[in-house]
Amino acid sequence: MHDLNSFLQSVERRAFRMAQLATQREADALDIVQEAMMKLACRYADKPSEEWRPLFYRILENTIMDWHRKETIKKALFFWRKERNEAERDTTPSPQISHTDPADELWTHQMGQHLLASIEALPVKQQQCFVLRNWEGMSVRETAEIMGIKETSVKSHYFRAIEKLRTQHRALDNNAQKDSGERLGTPTSGTSLNEGEPSALGEPRP
Protein backbone atom coordinates (compact mmCIF):
# COMPACT_ATOMS: atom_id res chain seq x y z
CA MET A 1 0.00 0.00 0.00
CA HIS A 2 2.85 2.34 0.87
CA ASP A 3 4.49 1.62 -2.49
CA LEU A 4 1.28 2.40 -4.31
CA ASN A 5 0.99 5.66 -2.40
CA SER A 6 4.53 6.62 -3.42
CA PHE A 7 3.86 5.69 -7.00
CA LEU A 8 0.66 7.70 -7.21
CA GLN A 9 2.38 10.62 -5.52
CA SER A 10 5.14 10.50 -8.11
CA VAL A 11 2.79 10.62 -11.09
CA GLU A 12 -0.19 12.64 -9.89
CA ARG A 13 1.04 16.11 -10.89
CA ARG A 14 2.23 15.10 -14.30
CA ALA A 15 -0.95 13.14 -14.87
CA PHE A 16 -2.98 16.16 -13.86
CA ARG A 17 -1.02 18.36 -16.26
CA MET A 18 -1.56 15.86 -19.07
CA ALA A 19 -5.27 15.75 -18.37
CA GLN A 20 -5.42 19.54 -18.09
CA LEU A 21 -3.70 19.93 -21.44
CA ALA A 22 -6.19 17.55 -22.99
CA THR A 23 -9.33 18.93 -21.37
CA GLN A 24 -8.29 22.54 -20.74
CA ARG A 25 -10.41 22.43 -17.62
CA GLU A 26 -8.96 22.02 -14.17
CA ALA A 27 -12.00 20.38 -12.57
CA ASP A 28 -12.33 17.82 -15.36
CA ALA A 29 -8.61 17.13 -15.22
CA LEU A 30 -8.86 16.44 -11.49
CA ASP A 31 -11.79 14.09 -12.07
CA ILE A 32 -9.87 12.23 -14.74
CA VAL A 33 -6.79 11.82 -12.55
CA GLN A 34 -8.89 10.66 -9.61
CA GLU A 35 -10.70 8.13 -11.78
CA ALA A 36 -7.41 6.80 -13.13
CA MET A 37 -6.01 6.51 -9.60
CA MET A 38 -9.13 4.72 -8.40
CA LYS A 39 -9.02 2.22 -11.24
CA LEU A 40 -5.36 1.48 -10.73
CA ALA A 41 -5.72 1.16 -6.96
CA CYS A 42 -8.81 -1.04 -7.07
CA ARG A 43 -8.09 -3.24 -10.07
CA TYR A 44 -4.37 -3.40 -10.68
CA ALA A 45 -2.67 -2.77 -7.33
CA ASP A 46 -1.95 -6.50 -7.05
CA LYS A 47 0.16 -6.38 -10.21
CA PRO A 48 3.94 -6.03 -9.88
CA SER A 49 4.93 -2.44 -9.18
CA GLU A 50 6.95 -2.16 -12.41
CA GLU A 51 3.71 -2.63 -14.37
CA TRP A 52 1.92 0.23 -12.60
CA ARG A 53 3.35 3.04 -14.71
CA PRO A 54 2.26 1.77 -18.15
CA LEU A 55 -1.04 0.61 -16.67
CA PHE A 56 -1.69 3.97 -15.05
CA TYR A 57 -0.94 5.89 -18.21
CA ARG A 58 -3.08 3.54 -20.24
CA ILE A 59 -5.99 4.10 -17.86
CA LEU A 60 -5.36 7.84 -17.93
CA GLU A 61 -5.22 7.87 -21.71
CA ASN A 62 -8.46 5.88 -21.98
CA THR A 63 -10.17 8.15 -19.48
CA ILE A 64 -9.06 11.23 -21.41
CA MET A 65 -10.30 9.72 -24.66
CA ASP A 66 -13.62 8.85 -23.03
CA TRP A 67 -13.90 12.43 -21.84
CA HIS A 68 -13.24 13.67 -25.36
CA ARG A 69 -15.87 11.38 -26.84
CA LYS A 70 -18.42 12.60 -24.31
CA GLU A 71 -17.46 16.19 -25.04
CA THR A 72 -17.86 15.62 -28.77
CA ILE A 73 -21.34 14.22 -28.20
CA LYS A 74 -22.20 17.09 -25.86
CA LYS A 75 -20.98 19.64 -28.39
CA ALA A 76 -23.03 18.02 -31.12
CA LEU A 77 -26.16 17.92 -28.97
CA PHE A 78 -25.81 21.35 -27.38
CA PHE A 79 -24.17 23.26 -30.21
CA TRP A 80 -25.68 26.59 -29.10
CA ARG A 81 -23.70 26.38 -25.85
CA LYS A 82 -20.39 26.48 -27.68
CA GLU A 83 -19.47 30.00 -26.66
CA ARG A 84 -20.26 29.28 -23.06
CA ASN A 85 -18.11 26.14 -23.13
CA GLU A 86 -15.27 28.10 -24.61
CA ALA A 87 -15.60 30.62 -21.82
CA GLU A 88 -15.50 27.84 -19.23
CA ARG A 89 -12.09 26.78 -20.38
CA ASP A 90 -9.27 27.58 -18.04
CA THR A 91 -6.39 29.56 -19.30
CA THR A 92 -3.05 27.83 -19.29
CA PRO A 93 -1.18 28.65 -16.11
CA SER A 94 2.02 30.42 -16.86
CA PRO A 95 5.11 28.64 -15.67
CA GLN A 96 6.86 30.44 -12.86
CA ILE A 97 10.39 30.82 -14.05
CA SER A 98 12.79 33.06 -12.24
CA HIS A 99 15.61 34.71 -14.08
CA THR A 100 17.71 37.65 -13.11
CA ASP A 101 17.67 39.35 -16.50
CA PRO A 102 14.22 40.85 -17.08
CA ALA A 103 14.52 40.62 -20.87
CA ASP A 104 15.54 37.00 -20.64
CA GLU A 105 12.78 36.35 -18.14
CA LEU A 106 10.22 37.93 -20.41
CA TRP A 107 11.40 35.94 -23.39
CA THR A 108 11.47 32.68 -21.43
CA HIS A 109 8.08 33.38 -19.93
CA GLN A 110 6.62 34.13 -23.33
CA MET A 111 8.25 31.10 -24.88
CA GLY A 112 7.08 28.77 -22.10
CA GLN A 113 3.56 30.07 -22.31
CA HIS A 114 3.58 29.91 -26.06
CA LEU A 115 4.86 26.34 -26.12
CA LEU A 116 2.29 25.19 -23.57
CA ALA A 117 -0.46 26.93 -25.51
CA SER A 118 0.78 25.27 -28.70
CA ILE A 119 0.82 21.84 -27.06
CA GLU A 120 -2.64 22.50 -25.68
CA ALA A 121 -3.90 23.39 -29.13
CA LEU A 122 -2.68 20.13 -30.68
CA PRO A 123 -5.27 17.49 -31.58
CA VAL A 124 -5.70 15.16 -28.64
CA LYS A 125 -3.94 12.15 -30.19
CA GLN A 126 -0.96 14.19 -31.28
CA GLN A 127 -0.87 15.89 -27.93
CA GLN A 128 -0.94 12.65 -25.94
CA CYS A 129 1.62 11.11 -28.24
CA PHE A 130 3.93 14.11 -27.88
CA VAL A 131 3.56 14.25 -24.10
CA LEU A 132 4.07 10.53 -23.59
CA ARG A 133 7.05 10.35 -25.92
CA ASN A 134 8.74 13.61 -25.15
CA TRP A 135 7.81 14.37 -21.56
CA GLU A 136 7.31 10.92 -20.09
CA GLY A 137 10.22 9.56 -22.11
CA MET A 138 8.32 6.51 -23.33
CA SER A 139 9.44 4.52 -26.32
CA VAL A 140 7.41 4.27 -29.51
CA ARG A 141 6.34 0.78 -28.52
CA GLU A 142 5.28 1.79 -25.01
CA THR A 143 3.38 4.77 -26.36
CA ALA A 144 1.66 2.58 -28.93
CA GLU A 145 0.63 0.12 -26.22
CA ILE A 146 -0.65 2.84 -23.94
CA MET A 147 -2.59 4.61 -26.68
CA GLY A 148 -3.80 1.39 -28.24
CA ILE A 149 -2.55 2.32 -31.69
CA LYS A 150 0.13 1.08 -34.10
CA GLU A 151 3.75 2.11 -33.75
CA THR A 152 3.65 3.73 -37.17
CA SER A 153 0.68 5.81 -36.04
CA VAL A 154 2.67 6.94 -33.01
CA LYS A 155 5.52 8.07 -35.26
CA SER A 156 3.09 9.84 -37.54
CA HIS A 157 1.30 11.64 -34.67
CA TYR A 158 4.61 12.65 -33.14
CA PHE A 159 5.96 13.98 -36.42
CA ARG A 160 2.82 16.02 -37.02
CA ALA A 161 2.91 17.39 -33.48
CA ILE A 162 6.53 18.47 -33.88
CA GLU A 163 5.77 20.09 -37.22
CA LYS A 164 2.87 22.05 -35.74
CA LEU A 165 4.90 23.19 -32.76
CA ARG A 166 7.71 24.25 -35.05
CA THR A 167 5.33 26.25 -37.20
CA GLN A 168 3.88 27.92 -34.11
CA HIS A 169 7.37 28.68 -32.85
CA ARG A 170 8.32 30.22 -36.17
CA ALA A 171 5.27 32.46 -35.94
CA LEU A 172 6.31 33.57 -32.45
CA ASP A 173 9.83 34.22 -33.67
CA ASN A 174 8.55 36.34 -36.53
CA ASN A 175 6.34 38.35 -34.19
CA ALA A 176 9.21 38.88 -31.78
CA GLN A 177 11.42 39.86 -34.68
CA LYS A 178 8.88 42.44 -35.83
CA ASP A 179 8.48 43.82 -32.29
CA SER A 180 12.21 44.18 -31.75
CA GLY A 181 12.58 45.75 -35.17
CA GLU A 182 9.90 48.30 -34.36
CA ARG A 183 11.44 49.06 -30.98
CA LEU A 184 14.93 49.54 -32.35
CA GLY A 185 13.74 51.20 -35.52
CA THR A 186 15.90 48.91 -37.63
CA PRO A 187 14.90 46.83 -40.62
CA THR A 188 14.03 43.29 -39.58
CA SER A 189 14.55 41.46 -42.84
CA GLY A 190 17.45 39.06 -42.94
CA THR A 191 17.92 38.90 -39.18
CA SER A 192 16.59 36.27 -36.86
CA LEU A 193 16.27 36.04 -33.11
CA ASN A 194 17.43 32.49 -33.43
CA GLU A 195 21.01 33.57 -33.84
CA GLY A 196 22.82 34.78 -30.75
CA GLU A 197 19.67 35.02 -28.67
CA PRO A 198 18.91 32.93 -25.63
CA SER A 199 16.57 30.10 -26.51
CA ALA A 200 13.49 29.01 -24.69
CA LEU A 201 13.90 28.69 -20.93
CA GLY A 202 17.42 30.00 -20.85
CA GLU A 203 19.08 27.48 -23.09
CA PRO A 204 21.85 28.73 -25.32
CA ARG A 205 21.01 28.66 -28.99
CA PRO A 206 23.53 27.31 -31.45
Next chain:
Amino acid sequence: MNQQQLENASRDALDYSVTSLDLDTQDALRAARLAALQERRQNYTLRCSGFSAWLWSAGIACSAWLIFTLLPEQSTLDFGSEADSEAEFILLTSLDDTELDIVEDLDFAYWLSQHMETATTSGSDHNG
Protein backbone atom coordinates in the same frame (compact mmCIF):
# COMPACT_ATOMS: atom_id res chain seq x y z
CA MET B 1 15.15 25.96 -33.36
CA ASN B 2 15.75 22.40 -34.42
CA GLN B 3 13.68 19.40 -33.31
CA GLN B 4 15.93 18.56 -30.37
CA GLN B 5 15.78 22.10 -29.03
CA LEU B 6 12.04 22.24 -29.48
CA GLU B 7 11.65 18.96 -27.60
CA ASN B 8 13.89 20.17 -24.78
CA ALA B 9 12.11 23.48 -24.52
CA SER B 10 8.70 21.79 -24.46
CA ARG B 11 9.88 19.39 -21.79
CA ASP B 12 11.20 22.22 -19.67
CA ALA B 13 8.00 24.22 -20.08
CA LEU B 14 5.93 21.23 -19.01
CA ASP B 15 8.22 20.57 -16.05
CA TYR B 16 7.96 24.18 -14.92
CA SER B 17 4.20 24.11 -15.30
CA VAL B 18 4.07 21.09 -12.98
CA THR B 19 6.25 22.69 -10.32
CA SER B 20 4.12 25.81 -10.45
CA LEU B 21 0.85 24.08 -9.62
CA ASP B 22 -1.07 26.04 -7.02
CA LEU B 23 -1.62 24.73 -3.50
CA ASP B 24 -5.34 24.13 -3.98
CA THR B 25 -4.65 21.83 -6.92
CA GLN B 26 -1.93 20.04 -5.00
CA ASP B 27 -4.33 19.51 -2.09
CA ALA B 28 -7.02 18.27 -4.46
CA LEU B 29 -4.58 15.79 -6.00
CA ARG B 30 -3.51 14.59 -2.57
CA ALA B 31 -7.16 14.11 -1.57
CA ALA B 32 -7.80 12.19 -4.80
CA ARG B 33 -4.83 9.92 -4.09
CA LEU B 34 -5.93 9.25 -0.53
CA ALA B 35 -9.47 8.54 -1.72
CA ALA B 36 -8.12 6.02 -4.21
CA LEU B 37 -6.04 4.31 -1.55
CA GLN B 38 -9.02 4.29 0.82
CA GLU B 39 -11.15 2.73 -1.91
CA ARG B 40 -8.49 0.11 -2.40
CA ARG B 41 -8.48 -0.69 1.34
CA GLN B 42 -12.27 -0.99 1.40
CA ASN B 43 -12.24 -3.20 -1.67
CA TYR B 44 -9.57 -5.39 -0.13
CA THR B 45 -11.53 -5.74 3.10
CA LEU B 46 -14.69 -6.50 1.17
CA ARG B 47 -12.88 -9.03 -0.93
CA CYS B 48 -11.40 -10.65 2.18
CA SER B 49 -14.75 -10.71 3.95
CA GLY B 50 -16.37 -12.01 0.77
CA PHE B 51 -13.75 -14.70 0.48
CA SER B 52 -14.10 -15.73 4.12
CA ALA B 53 -17.89 -15.80 3.76
CA TRP B 54 -17.51 -17.93 0.67
CA LEU B 55 -15.05 -20.17 2.51
CA TRP B 56 -17.42 -20.60 5.45
CA SER B 57 -20.32 -21.40 3.15
CA ALA B 58 -18.24 -23.92 1.23
CA GLY B 59 -17.06 -25.50 4.49
CA ILE B 60 -20.58 -25.83 5.84
CA ALA B 61 -21.83 -27.24 2.55
CA CYS B 62 -19.03 -29.81 2.47
CA SER B 63 -19.69 -30.81 6.07
CA ALA B 64 -23.39 -31.23 5.34
CA TRP B 65 -22.63 -33.30 2.28
CA LEU B 66 -20.28 -35.49 4.30
CA ILE B 67 -22.80 -35.94 7.09
CA PHE B 68 -25.77 -36.73 4.86
CA THR B 69 -24.10 -38.79 2.16
CA LEU B 70 -20.79 -40.27 3.16
CA LEU B 71 -21.21 -40.99 6.83
CA PRO B 72 -24.33 -43.26 6.58
CA GLU B 73 -22.69 -45.22 3.80
CA GLN B 74 -19.55 -45.44 5.82
CA SER B 75 -21.48 -46.79 8.82
CA THR B 76 -23.29 -49.45 6.76
CA LEU B 77 -20.04 -50.36 5.16
CA ASP B 78 -18.50 -50.67 8.53
CA PHE B 79 -21.24 -52.93 9.73
CA GLY B 80 -21.13 -54.89 6.52
CA SER B 81 -17.41 -55.19 6.53
CA GLU B 82 -17.45 -56.43 10.10
CA ALA B 83 -19.99 -59.15 9.20
CA ASP B 84 -18.14 -59.96 6.02
CA SER B 85 -14.87 -60.33 7.83
CA GLU B 86 -16.46 -62.81 10.24
CA ALA B 87 -17.97 -64.84 7.38
CA GLU B 88 -14.70 -64.68 5.53
CA PHE B 89 -12.85 -65.92 8.57
CA ILE B 90 -15.19 -68.90 8.88
CA LEU B 91 -14.92 -69.67 5.16
CA LEU B 92 -11.15 -69.55 5.13
CA THR B 93 -10.79 -71.82 8.08
CA SER B 94 -12.98 -74.41 6.34
CA LEU B 95 -10.86 -74.46 3.15
CA ASP B 96 -7.91 -76.75 2.48
CA ASP B 97 -4.54 -75.43 1.26
CA THR B 98 -5.28 -75.71 -2.50
CA GLU B 99 -8.64 -74.04 -2.12
CA LEU B 100 -7.04 -71.34 0.03
CA ASP B 101 -4.44 -70.74 -2.71
CA ILE B 102 -7.20 -70.39 -5.25
CA VAL B 103 -9.17 -67.96 -3.10
CA GLU B 104 -6.08 -65.88 -2.35
CA ASP B 105 -5.15 -65.64 -6.02
CA LEU B 106 -8.41 -65.38 -7.88
CA ASP B 107 -6.84 -63.87 -11.00
CA PHE B 108 -4.52 -66.80 -11.33
CA ALA B 109 -7.42 -69.19 -10.78
CA TYR B 110 -9.44 -67.45 -13.47
CA TRP B 111 -6.50 -67.59 -15.88
CA LEU B 112 -5.92 -71.23 -15.04
CA SER B 113 -9.53 -72.15 -15.67
CA GLN B 114 -9.46 -70.39 -19.04
CA HIS B 115 -6.22 -72.12 -19.92
CA MET B 116 -7.68 -75.50 -18.92
CA GLU B 117 -10.78 -74.88 -21.06
CA THR B 118 -8.65 -74.02 -24.10
CA ALA B 119 -6.50 -77.05 -23.56
CA THR B 120 -9.55 -79.29 -23.24
CA THR B 121 -11.13 -77.85 -26.43
CA SER B 122 -7.98 -78.30 -28.50
CA GLY B 123 -7.51 -81.83 -27.08
CA SER B 124 -11.02 -82.84 -28.05
CA ASP B 125 -10.48 -81.37 -31.58
CA HIS B 126 -7.34 -83.46 -31.97
CA ASN B 127 -9.14 -86.56 -30.72
CA GLY B 128 -12.15 -85.88 -32.98
